[in-house]
Amino acid sequence: MNSASAKQKGRRLQQWVRDRMLALHPALGPNDVTSRSSGAGGTDLILSPRAFLVFPLAVECKNVERVNVWTAYAQASAHTGGGEPMVVISRNRMKPLVVVDADWFLSLVARRP
Numbered sequence: 729m730n731s732a733s734a735k736q737k738g739r740r741l742q743q744w745v746r747d748r749m750l751a752l753h754p755a756l757g758p759n760d761v762t763s764r765s766s767g768a769g770g771t772d773l774i775l776s777p778r779a780f781l782v783f784p785l786a787v788e789c790k791n792v793e794r795v796n797v798w799t800a801y802a803q804a805s806a807h808t809g810g811g812e813p814m815v816v817i818s819r820n821r822m823k824p825l826v827v828v829d830a831d832w833f834l835s836l837v838a839r840r841p
Contacts (some may be wrong), residue, residue, distance in 0.1 A: 734792075735766040741791035741818050742772050749773075753782050771807045786811035791818045797827050 742763040749761050760779040764772055773787040788804035795817050804813035812832055818824040 737791045738766060738772075738789060739763065741789045741816060741824065744824065745787060745789060745816050746773055749779070749783055753779075756782065771804075771809070771811070775811075780809075780811065784811050785814045787814050787816065789816045789818075793819045795819075801827055 746761045746763055750756055750758065756776075756779050760776040761783075762774045764770060764774055771786045772789045773785075775783060775785070786804050786807040786809060788800055788807070790800050797815065797817065800815045800817065801813060804815050807813070812828065815827040816824050817827065
């Protein structure tokens, strides 16, 4: 796969995550969650302060056939801004999965009514 195709594949995953976040919280507008261009530093999704209140996350997207989840999680953890590191991984013909800290996830589920 050439570099342009790989970047497009990653961009599609970023846009999918952005669209799902916006669909789950209709009060947010399209400018509240935006996809960062490939190669730019920081999280893959840029959250407005309003979106960060709803989704306090540092999102890293990996759309590749093989991924080292530990390296990807370390990359998400290195992003500044105070959000919980979250890695969205996907590959061809598979549903995207999310990697987050287990304690954070369990505390989130425990808060549900």
